[in-house]
Amino acid sequence: MNPRIKITGISGSLRDNSSNTNILRQLAAMIPAEIDFTIYNGIGGLPHFNPELDGEKPPIPVESFRQLLKETDAVIICTPEYAFGVPGSLKNALDWTVSSGELVNKPLALITASLSGGKAHAALLDTLTALSTNITEERSLLISFIRSKLDEKGFIKVPELLRALQTLLRSLAETCRQEHNSR
Numbered sequence: 001m002n003p004r005i006k007i008t009g010i011s012g013s014l015r016d017n018s019s020n021t022n023i024l025r026q027l028a029a030m031i032p033a034e035i036d037f038t039i040y041n042g043i044g045g046l047p048h049f050n051p052e053l054d055g056e057k058p059p060i061p062v063e064s065f066r067q068l069l070k071e072t073d074a075v076i077i078c079t080p081e082y083a084f085g086v087p088g089s090l091k092n093a094l095d096w097t098v099s100s101g102e103l104v105n106k107p108l109a110l111i112t113a114s115l116s117g118g119k120a121h122a123a124l125l126d127t128l129t130a131l132s133t134n135i136t137e138e139r140s141l142l143i144s145f146i147r148s149k150l151d152e153k154g155f156i157k158v159p160e161l162l163r164a165l166q167t168l169l170r171s172l173a174e175t176c177r178q179e180h181n182s183r
């Protein structure tokens with residue numbers, strides 16, 4: 001029997017009460033029951049990317065991160081924009097996968113939830129293309145003015161946004177199922 005489908009969420013914000021992490025938590029509740037969804041919260045603990053550390057024995061947090069990505073069927077990145085760009089800790093995490101290739105052909109969904117966010121979203125789409133991930137338009141969602149779309153507890157209060165997230169999840173889950181069944 002095929003093992004269960006695994007999806008990993010990565011938030012680009014390290015804040016405790018992050019809108020992006022809250023969105024991932026809500027996706028966890030929306031995900032189909034046959035899929036395991038976990039949020040990886042270790043990007044803040046990865047060392048700064050240095051090609052000289054990326055040899056036979058990379059740093060332990062990097063090894064664990066790579067192993068987790070290897071074992072996951074798909075990844076959902078949900079991130080804010082900082083200073084018109086991608087948060088450094090998220091870009092750093094992605095840089096650690098360039099030489100080892102865990103994200104090559106991996107089904108990906110990208111959500112940028114920020115005040116505006118367009119620049120980080122475009123830059124990340126470029127990076128995810130450079131990494132040869134399997135990302136499609138259906139699985140790419142830019143949410144501007146995010147704070148006005150969440151209630152005081154961090155829950156999404158805009159029905160169209162919930163529907164857009166459902167569509168994105170459906171597309172990702174379907175891709176995972178197809179890949180899973182073809183193994």
Ligand SMILES: Cc1cc2nc3c(=O)[nH]c(=O)nc-3n(C[C@H](O)[C@H](O)[C@H](O)COP(=O)(O)O)c2cc1C
Pocket residue numbers: 013014015017018019020021079080081082083084085113114115116117118146147
């Ligand atoms: C240092 C800093 C820089 C920011 N720069 C931008 C920016 O360039 N574009 C943008 O859309 N939002 C920017 N923001 C606002 C964030 O989008 C907003 O704080 C968002 O809620 C952060 O995501 P989080 O709630 O998941 O932590 C910035 C916030 C901080 C703290």
